[in-house]
Amino acid sequence: MNFETPDFLPVVPELFVLGMACLILVVDLFLSDRSRVVTYLMSQATLVGALVVTLGLSSPIAQVTMNGTFVLDPMATLLKSVVYIASFVAFLYAKDYLRARSLFKGEFFLLGLFAVLGMMVLISAHSMLTVYLGLELMSLSLYAMVALQRNSATASEAAMKYFILGAMASAMLLYGMSMLYGATGTLDLGELGARVQGAGPSSLVLVFGLVFLIVGIAFKLGAVPFHMWVPDVYHGAPTAVTLFVSSAPKLAAFAMLMRLLVDGLPGLHGHWQDMLILLAVLSVALGNVLAIAQANIKRLLAYSGISHVGFLLMGVLAGTPEGYAAGMYYAIAYVIMTLGGFGMVILMSRAGFEADRLEDYKGLNERSPWFALMMLILMFSMAGVPPFLGFWAKLAVLEAVVSIDLIWVAVVAVVFSVIGAFYYLRVVKYMYFDKPEDEHSLVAGSDLRFLLSANGLAVLGLGIFPGSLLALCASAIG
Amino acid sequence: MAFEQIVFYAFSAVLVFSAGVVITVRNPVHAALFLVLCFFSTAGLWLLLRAEFLAIALVLVYVGAVMVLFLFVVMMLDINIAVVRQGFARYLAVGGVVAILLIAVMAMVVGGDYFGLERTPVPEPIGEVSNTRLLGLQLYTDYVYPFEIASVILLVAIIAAIALTLRRRPDSRYQEPGRQVEVRRGDRVRLVSMKSEERR
Numbered sequence: 001m002n003f004e005t006p007d008f009l010p011v012v013p014e015l016f017v018l019g020m021a022c023l024i025l026v027v028d029l030f031l032s033d034r035s036r037v038v039t040y041l042m043s044q045a046t047l048v049g050a051l052v053v054t055l056g057l058s059s060p061i062a063q064v065t066m067n068g069t070f071v072l073d074p075m076a077t078l079l080k081s082v083v084y085i086a087s088f089v090a091f092l093y094a095k096d097y098l099r100a101r102s103l104f105k106g107e108f109f110l111l112g113l114f115a116v117l118g119m120m121v122l123i124s125a126h127s128m129l130t131v132y133l134g135l136e137l138m139s140l141s142l143y144a145m146v147a148l149q150r151n152s153a154t155a156s157e158a159a160m161k162y163f164i165l166g167a168m169a170s171a172m173l174l175y176g177m178s179m180l181y182g183a184t185g186t187l188d189l190g191e192l193g194a195r196v197q198g199a200g201p202s203s204l205v206l207v208f209g210l211v212f213l214i215v216g217i218a219f220k221l222g223a224v225p226f227h228m229w230v231p232d233v234y235h236g237a238p239t240a241v242t243l244f245v246s247s248a249p250k251l252a253a254f255a256m257l258m259r260l261l262v263d264g265l266p267g268l269h270g271h272w273q274d275m276l277i278l279l280a281v282l283s284v285a286l287g288n289v290l291a292i293a294q295a296n297i298k299r300l301l302a303y304s305g306i307s308h309v310g311f312l313l314m315g316v317l318a319g320t321p322e323g324y325a326a327g328m329y330y331a332i333a334y335v336i337m338t339l340g341g342f343g344m345v346i347l348m349s350r351a352g353f354e355a356d357r358l359e360d361y362k363g364l365n366e367r368s369p370w371f372a373l374m375m376l377i378l379m380f381s382m383a384g385v386p387p388f389l390g391f392w393a394k395l396a397v398l399e400a401v402v403s404i405d406l407i408w409v410a411v412v413a414v415v416f417s418v419i420g421a422f423y424y425l426r427v428v429k430y431m432y433f434d435k436p437e438d439e440h441s442l443v444a445g446s447d448l449r450f451l452l453s454a455n456g457l458a459v460l461g462l463g464i465f466p467g468s469l470l471a472l473c474a475s476a477i478g
Numbered sequence: 479m480a481f482e483q484i485v486f487y488a489f490s491a492v493l494v495f496s497a498g499v500v501i502t503v504r505n506p507v508h509a510a511l512f513l514v515l516c517f518f519s520t521a522g523l524w525l526l527l528r529a530e531f532l533a534i535a536l537v538l539v540y541v542g543a544v545m546v547l548f549l550f551v552v553m554m555l556d557i558n559i560a561v562v563r564q565g566f567a568r569y570l571a572v573g574g575v576v577a578i579l580l581i582a583v584m585a586m587v588v589g590g591d592y593f594g595l596e597r598t599p600v601p602e603p604i605g606e607v608s609n610t611r612l613l614g615l616q617l618y619t620d621y622v623y624p625f626e627i628a629s630v631i632l633l634v635a636i637i638a639a640i641a642l643t644l645r646r647r648p649d650s651r652y653q654e655p656g657r658q659v660e661v662r663r664g665d666r667v668r669l670v671s672m673k674s675e676e677r678r
Contacts, residue, residue, distance in 0.1 A: 005617045011623070018630060025637070066623040107641035114634045123628055133627040140631060144638030150645070182593055205592040208583065 007065045010072035013054045013080065014120050019048040021113040026297060028106030036104055040095055040216035043109040047116070051084040060478075064126055068188045071126035075258065075328070078476040079123045079251050086248040086335050087116050089451060093343045094240030096445050099352040103149060103238060108289055111148075112244060115141035119252035125259050128177045128187045135173070135220065138252055139166050142245055146237040158236025165219065165229045173216025177211030180264075189264040196267040214275050215259055220253040223313060224282040227306045231294075239349060239356070242298060243342035246305055247335045249310075254331040257316055262324060271317045276317035278410060283310030285414050288420030298356050300423060301341050304382055307420055308334045314409060316399040323400035325474040326393075332469065333393035336462070340378045340455040347371060347452055350443045363436025371442070371449075372431045374456030381459045383424040384417050389459045392466035435476050486526055493519040506552045514545050531609040 007013070020042070028039045054077055054285040062073035091112060118138030125131040143166065147159030181187060183205045184195040196206060219226040234242045261272050287307030292298040312334065315327025348355035348364075355361075365372040381388035394417065401410045444452075462469055517540045524533040590611050609630050625640040 022633075067620040069621075069623050105641070107637060111634070111639060111641070114630065114637075117630065127624075129621075129624045130627065133624055133631065137627060137631050137634060141670065144634070144641060147642055179587070185598070203592075205587045210575045235488050282553075294557065 004046065006067060007063070010057060010063050010065050010124075012057060013050050014117060016053055017046060017113060017117045017120065020049070021110060021117065022038050022104070024113070025110055028110065031106070036106065037348050039106040039109055040091065040104075043113055044091060044124060045247045045451060046113060047059070047084045047088045047091070050116075050120075051081055054080050054084070064190070068190070069127040070124050070128045072124060074476040074478060076124045077253070078472060079255050079328070080120055082332050082335065083116060083123070083248045083251050086251070086339060087112060087244070089339050089343075089455065090240075090244040090247055092451055093243055093346050093448060094341070095316075096448055097238070097240045097346045097349065099107060100349075101149070101238065103240070105148075108145065108148060108240075111141040111145045115145070115244075116184060116248065119248055119255075122252045122259075123255040125186045125256075126189050126263075128181065128189065128192075128264070131189075131256060131259060132170070132174060132177065134252075135256065136170065138249060139170070142249065145241045145244065146233060148241065149238050152236075152238075154236040155238060157312060158233045161236075162229050162233045167306065169216050169219035169226070172219075176209045176212025176214075176216065179205055179212065183209065189259060192264045193266055196265055199267075206268060210265060210268055210271055211275070213265075214272060214279075217253065217257050217260065218279055220256065221250065221309045222306055222313070223279045223309045224286045227283070227286070229300040230306055234305075235298045235356075237356065239298065239342060239345050243339065243346065246301070246338045246342060250305075250309075250338075251331055254312065254316075254328065257313075258324065258328075261316070273317050273319060275435075276313050277406070278335045280313035280317060281409060281412055282311045283307060285310075288416045291338060291420060291423050294423070295358055296356050297345060297358055297361070297427070298342075298401075300358070300427075301338065302343075304420070304423075305334070305338060307416070308338075308382075311394060311413065314401050314413060318400040318404050318406075320400065320403065321477050322403065322474070323397075325470070325477045326396035326400045328473040328476065329396050329470050330393040332473070333389050333462075336455065337378055337382050340374070340452065340459060341382070343448070343452045343455060344371070344375050344378065347448060348430045348443060350440065352432050353440075358427065358430060359437060360435040362430045362438075364431040366436055367439075368442055370453070374453060375431060376428055377456045377460050379424040379427050383421040385421075386463075388463035389466070390463075392463060392470070396470060482526065486523070489519045489522040489526070493523070506557055507549065507593055510545060510549050513548075517541050517545070529609060531613055577607050 024039060024042050024046070027042065028036075031038055045091040055157050057072065058074065059072075060074060062071055064071045091109060094108070095104070098108060115138050118136070118141060121130055121134030121137060123134075125134055143159055143163045143229050146162055147156060149155040177187075180192065183194055183203065184199070186192050186195060196203075199206065215226065219229075222230040234246060237245065261268075265272065284307050286307070287303045287310060291300050291303035291307070294303060308330070312327050312330045315325075315330055317323070317325075345355055348360060361375070364375065377388060381390035383388045384394040386392075394413075398410045398413060401407075401413075493516060496512045496519065499512045500509045500516065503512065517536055521533040521536045524530075524536065
């Protein structure tokens, strides 16, 4: 049997994160609860190291290795880098929150690192096998993180719902993959694309498999009608976990969408475009309308996340390089905004007080004008008010949809985002025009305050100078 | 050929029958046992396809380990089946329509048209090969990357299981073998000098 040793160089970031995670696992065993901060620092150092390695390995041409199961291309480099940064920010926001609730354990950071590894595998997948394995590695870690707060009934319920629905979505995805494999006889996504092109777009079995693939992807993204888990999980999980679940995994899910549909099934673009239009329009409509009825800010952000996923899908469904770049730009912008949004919830909370009701934000301007301003920036950006980041992201995806003459989709999106502006503005009204109900001063540490300020200012800064990030996404798509 | 077909249909009939029983029978222990039968008939089908390693792994892993564990859990938990079955009639209409639609579409797709012998011909026989040997070669060469990821998933499962279940309770009693071994006679036995009693 002939066997050529694969090129391990492109896989070094994955190997580095795995090696460090195993090292931290062993080191954590010998730490007392007082020196647990070492685990945290090592996890953060791992993310920084992975970022350095990934950027060092970046190259403009795609390299496929590991017998065609792994690809390193500019898209993978960019998405992985954002995943590291988002996880770094999420871990930092989480630290004080976890400590105040005696959840500051090595498992949180370890499972987080393994989830990051899963996302990296998924982002670099070049075979249906690695797509599935990366997805499972990420999801299993996330299920466990949601359940980490064992004495909370809502967290256990959220974890159970997430786990069962997630397992069903994985089963759907696998069934779809088995159909595609049966019809084409290959797992390699590049090969699959070529064979699908040869089979012609009318092959019924391919479309049948595609439907199941899209169900699996839509579940992971949290698009309507596969969104039921999102509000319950975001609400039930500890805010620190919600922050993590809502940020970096969305990038991985976006990568899964790109790998499976754009790399694997470009020949079926006409079919998946119709399905994505349905998902996008439903998500934007339902997410924005249901968010109005929410009294809990974590549920509100969950429904707003669903509507953002709708916008993200609009970029991808266009099927043009500009559309893919716009979708990626939207995904990154959403991650920056959601990190800030849940970061604010963590900033406001303290031991025994979750700050997850909308009323808790009343009169924030009197208590802390600076963070009220940060929240204002985040809310305006999510609503899509110029000149903040969210506006340019929305503009980019709408341009992509209009360029393929789907003007009605763009009109629907604009109408519902105007409706959606109501609930963002209500938070702003609470902060600036109502009397505070809660007179406690904010207890967050200086690192959290600093990073949250930087996060808010990044939304403003990337909004005033929108060109660089968009250009980065465009060059990553190539 | 005819004999192979008879075996195939026999195993398939048992498989479909037992799969149906798993989800309709009232007693969860019976359901678990029928699932075992399901796995056995699937293993038989795989043997027929000359995938002997998969067949044996299915019996060893699923029947031998997973289902035994499952049975233990079912017997220990004493699940109230009446509560689980509540709302069955309410969801029957919607569930039934979805199931029928799904089966109809599957019947259109999964069949001779797309997966028949014309599209995927029988591979040429290449003489005596060992399934286990080839699988091992493939797993550790071409598929080493997915294989390692699968092992990381198992590691995560271990970490998650320990993180979610291990808790030190102050009132729990446990043995410490290390301390038991270290014990010396002096720690447990106290020699008391007593005057022997007078015989009456």
